[in-house]
Amino acid sequence: MKIVAVCACTVGIAHTYxxxxxxxxxxxxxxxxxxxxxxxxxxxxxxxxxxxxxxxDYALLAVDVGIEGDERFDEKRDEGxxxxxxxxxxxxxxxxxxxxxxxx
Amino acid sequence: xxxxxxxxKQKKGFFSNFGKDLLKAFNTGVSYFIPVVVIxxxxxxxxLASGTAGKSGMVVTNPFMKNLNLIGMAGINMMxxxxxxxxxYSLAGKPGLAPGFVLGYLVNNPVAxxxxxxxxxxxxxxxxxxxxxxxxxxxxxxxxxxxxxxxMPILIIPIFSTLVLGLFYIYVLAAPLSxxxxxxxxxxxxxxxxxxxxxxxxxxIMTAFDMGGPVNKTASTFTMALMTAGVYGPxxxxxxxxxVPPIACGIASFVAKNKFDDADRQMGISAIxxxxxxxxxxxxxxxxxxxxxIIPGICAGSAVGAALAAAQGIECYVPHGGFIVALATNNIxxxxxxxxxxxxxxxxxxxxxxxxxxxxx
Numbered sequence: 001m002k003i004v005a006v007c008a009c010t011v012g013i014a015h016t017y018x019x020x021x022x023x024x025x026x027x028x029x030x031x032x033x034x035x036x037x038x039x040x041x042x043x044x045x046x047x048x049x050x051x052x053x054x055x056x057d058y059a060l061l062a063v064d065v066g067i068e069g070d071e072r073f074d075e076k077r078d079e080g081x082x083x084x085x086x087x088x089x090x091x092x093x094x095x096x097x098x099x100x101x102x103x104x
Numbered sequence: 105x106x107x108x109x110x111x112x113k114q115k116k117g118f119f120s121n122f123g124k125d126l127l128k129a130f131n132t133g134v135s136y137f138i139p140v141v142v143i144x145x146x147x148x149x150x151x152l153a154s155g156t157a158g159k160s161g162m163v164v165t166n167p168f169m170k171n172l173n174l175i176g177m178a179g180i181n182m183m184x185x186x187x188x189x190x191x192x193y194s195l196a197g198k199p200g201l202a203p204g205f206v207l208g209y210l211v212n213n214p215v216a217x218x219x220x221x222x223x224x225x226x227x228x229x230x231x232x233x234x235x236x237x238x239x240x241x242x243x244x245x246x247x248x249x250x251x252x253x254x255x256m257p258i259l260i261i262p263i264f265s266t267l268v269l270g271l272f273y274i275y276v277l278a279a280p281l282s283x284x285x286x287x288x289x290x291x292x293x294x295x296x297x298x299x300x301x302x303x304x305x306x307x308x309i310m311t312a313f314d315m316g317g318p319v320n321k322t323a324s325t326f327t328m329a330l331m332t333a334g335v336y337g338p339x340x341x342x343x344x345x346x347x348v349p350p351i352a353c354g355i356a357s358f359v360a361k362n363k364f365d366d367a368d369r370q371m372g373i374s375a376i377x378x379x380x381x382x383x384x385x386x387x388x389x390x391x392x393x394x395x396x397x398i399i400p401g402i403c404a405g406s407a408v409g410a411a412l413a414a415a416q417g418i419e420c421y422v423p424h425g426g427f428i429v430a431l432a433t434n435n436i437x438x439x440x441x442x443x444x445x446x447x448x449x450x451x452x453x454x455x456x457x458x459x460x461x462x463x464x465x
Contacts, residue, residue: 009135010131010134010135010316010321011135011138011316011385012135013385014385014388015388041139064128064131065128065131065132065135065194066128066129066132066190066193066194066195070197091392092392
């Protein structure tokens with residue numbers, strides 16, 4: 001199982017990175033492959049390219065704001081393999097979010 | 105293939121997620137606009153701190169400080185265009201940026217309506233940015249031939265959207281929006297005594313409730329809108345309130361050693377620092393760990409601080425908070441005291457409500 005995710009919150013100094021950690025920890029616990037891009041106050045880190053997104057089984061967007069490069073996920077959306085949640089959801093119950101994602 | 109699918113998808117989602125899209129758009133706008141506000145706020149705070157209180161706010165005389173003031177004012181003048189541009193960007197993508205910036209600038213500057221000049225600031229920017237967002241989104245769905253398609257993003261969308269919406273603003277929207285702004289300004293500017301305290305309590309609770317999230321930014325946008333209209337009282341209340349949550353969490357983590365672990369105290373130091381420089385987000389890590397016990401305390405503390413500021417008529421002349429702007433307020437000792445009292449009240453409630461570490465586990 002391979003998962004890609006993007007995290008972005010309003011100000012980009014706290015929630016973004018907490019969501020990243022929550023998603024990474026949850027994926028690691030389940031033994032999934034994962035890569036989590038952050039779009040925080042410092043800009044984009046750990047950027048996902050088209051191939052990585054195409055390779056992944058599912059895409060998770062834990063975002064509260066409009067993100068850069070949103071169109072990268074259009075294909076995953078058309079396949080119904082993309083879930084968008086708020087950053088707070090990913091932080092407070094990452095297990096439920098991932099369950100919902102892989103049930104798509 | 106992607107081109108063929110895009111219009112259909114956009115049509116489907118055009119207004120279907122209106123509320124959600126709008127919330128996301130305002131958050132996006134605020135997220136880009138905050139650093140600009142901080143630039144303006146901090147530079148202005150430093151330069152105003154060197155001035156002497158005059159009849160219409162602070163008067164700066166030192167030439168170097170006047171230049172800092174100039175830099176700060178550049179930041180303040182940029183903040184509304186940036187807000188408008190990124191609200192539009194969130195709704196319409198890159199083509200929304202240019203008309204968003206230009207119309208944001210337009211609404212922030214005087215426009216002749218009848219015999220008077222009006223500028224509608226925040227309110228105008230938010231209304232126009234949403235209009236730009238949906239207008240450009242709609243233009244993106246136009247079916248045009250390939251020659252035209254190449255010049256859509258650089259020529260047709262920016263010119264046409266700005267022309268239509270700019271004229272619509274000047275001839276239709278500016279007058280009613282300015283009436284709403286004037287009404288808000290006169291009602292809230294004349295608040296005194298009990299009603300000012302109620303406003304302070306509301307602002308305080310909104311400030312602490314989500315610690316820099318959308319509710320907090322609603323309060324902040326509201327007080328800044330009034331500030332640009334020359335009403336500084338609500339901004340004073342808000343700037344006291346923003347400092348309270350992180351400072352309170354930090355104090356609580358040091359006072360109640362049996363209720364917070366060492367990792368909390370580490371965060372506590374940075375939280376206190378963030379509170380002093382007016383960054384409410386410093387409290388987030390505490391609240392995420394223990395939402396139920398933290399939020400009531402910081403809401404109460406911020407409300408107390410803001411209500412005190414309201415009762416004392418504290419005014420803050422810059423759009424930033426915490427102790428670092430104390431010098432740019434009309435009463436430095438009381439402003440600082442309000443932050444301290446609010447923080448102590450909040451910390452006391454947190455300590456009282458929070459269970460001991462062992463029983464929590």
